[in-house]
Every structure is written in C-alpha cells, then in structure tokens.
Amino acid sequence: MSTRTQNPAAPATARFRTTTTAVTAAALGALLVPSLATDAEAAAVSARALRVAASKQGSPYQWGATGPYRFDCSGLTLYAFKRVGKRLPRTAAAQYNHTRHIRASQRHRGDLVFFHSRGHVYHVGIYAGRNRIWHSPKTGAVVRLERIWSNSVWYGRVR
Structure with missing residues (x-):
C-alpha cells in the first residue's frame, strides 16, 4: 500500500495543460499554415450558408x-x-x-457548384454532400435538394 497522497487537483491540472497545449498547437499551426485557418473558417461559414439555403426549401423560382x-x-x-x-x-x-x-475531390458541404457548357457558367447551387445540391432550378420549380445531374461542373469555395 502506498503512503503517498494524491493531489485531488492533479487531474484537472493535467486536463488544463492538455487543453492549453492543444489550443496553442492549433493556433501555432494556423500561424505556420495560414491556409488551414482560412479553410476552417471558410468551411464554417459555408456550412452556415448551406443551412440558410436549405431553410428556403419550397420557395418559388x-x-x-x-x-x-x-x-x-x-x-x-x-x-x-x-x-x-x-x-x-x-x-x-x-x-x-x-x-x-477547387477540384471535386476537395469539395465540402457549402461549396458552390457551377454548371457550365462550352466554358460558360449557366447555373449554380450549394453543395450539400453525397453528390447533392440545394438550388433554385427553373421557372415553375422551387428551391430543392437534388442530385448533381451533370459531369460539366466546377467547384468554388467562398473566401
């Protein structure tokens, strides 16, 4: 049996050190690789924009x-x-x-999907994941979630 007493605050202190270290590492990583912070911020904003677009489901074109x-x-x-x-x-x-x-392999929810023909963009939607977009398609239709129906698409990330 050990006669050593344990400090009851030690686990909390260890957690604090671990959390502080993780936050410091993340901040330092963002300083060393600015695109990581920019991409993370862009992804958060884009995810919120995606939710706004989805909230307009059923709105007429x-x-x-x-x-x-x-x-x-x-x-x-x-x-x-x-x-x-x-x-x-x-x-x-x-x-x-x-x-x-960005390339298709880099796309994330909230990125923009641009449909093009002969180098000219004619339609845009917001990528929702699983090869689907939220968009307002055409006269007589409503804002809806739909599968990407063409291979003639380009992707863009809002900065």
Missing part, C-alpha cells in the same frame, strides 16, 4: 429574384452567403470568378 421569398439560382447563393456575412456578385458566372476554384 423567379428569374432575377434574390429573396427572401423567391429566388433564381444565383439569387439563392447570394442570399445564403449574405446572411452569414459574405458578399457574392449577382450572377452565377461572376460568382464563379469570385470563388477559389
């Missing part, structure tokens, strides 16, 4: 509309990101030019 009750495709993305503090240009093509272009 209207050409040129930017919400809050009717949307066209780029109007929905503009509205969703504006609600989380990010500015986007008005059209799908201008939004593509405003984003950081």
Whole structure:
C-alpha cells in the first residue's frame, strides 16, 4: 500500500495543460499554415450558408429574384452567403470568378457548384454532400435538394 497522497487537483491540472497545449498547437499551426485557418473558417461559414439555403426549401423560382421569398439560382447563393456575412456578385458566372476554384475531390458541404457548357457558367447551387445540391432550378420549380445531374461542373469555395 502506498503512503503517498494524491493531489485531488492533479487531474484537472493535467486536463488544463492538455487543453492549453492543444489550443496553442492549433493556433501555432494556423500561424505556420495560414491556409488551414482560412479553410476552417471558410468551411464554417459555408456550412452556415448551406443551412440558410436549405431553410428556403419550397420557395418559388423567379428569374432575377434574390429573396427572401423567391429566388433564381444565383439569387439563392447570394442570399445564403449574405446572411452569414459574405458578399457574392449577382450572377452565377461572376460568382464563379469570385470563388477559389477547387477540384471535386476537395469539395465540402457549402461549396458552390457551377454548371457550365462550352466554358460558360449557366447555373449554380450549394453543395450539400453525397453528390447533392440545394438550388433554385427553373421557372415553375422551387428551391430543392437534388442530385448533381451533370459531369460539366466546377467547384468554388467562398473566401
């Protein structure tokens, strides 16, 4: 039997040191690799924008509309990101030019999905995961979740 007494505060102190070390390492990592912090921040903002877009499910399509009750495709993305503090240009093509272009293998929920034909962007939605997007598709339709139906897509991350 040990006669040594244990300090009851030791476990809390050890947890504090571990937490402090982890926070310091994360902060130092962000300083050493700024893109990690930027990507993490962008992912958090994009996830919030995705939730805003999803909350507009069932809102009717209207050409040129930017919400809050009717949307066209780029109007929905503009509205969703504006609600989380990010500015986007008005059209799908201008939004593509405003984003950081990424490969399909790098896409995350909340990234923008741009549909193109012959090098021209004609439609945009917000990536929802599992090869699906939230978008406002066309006249007579409503904001909805739908599978990506084309291979002619590019991806962009809002900065």
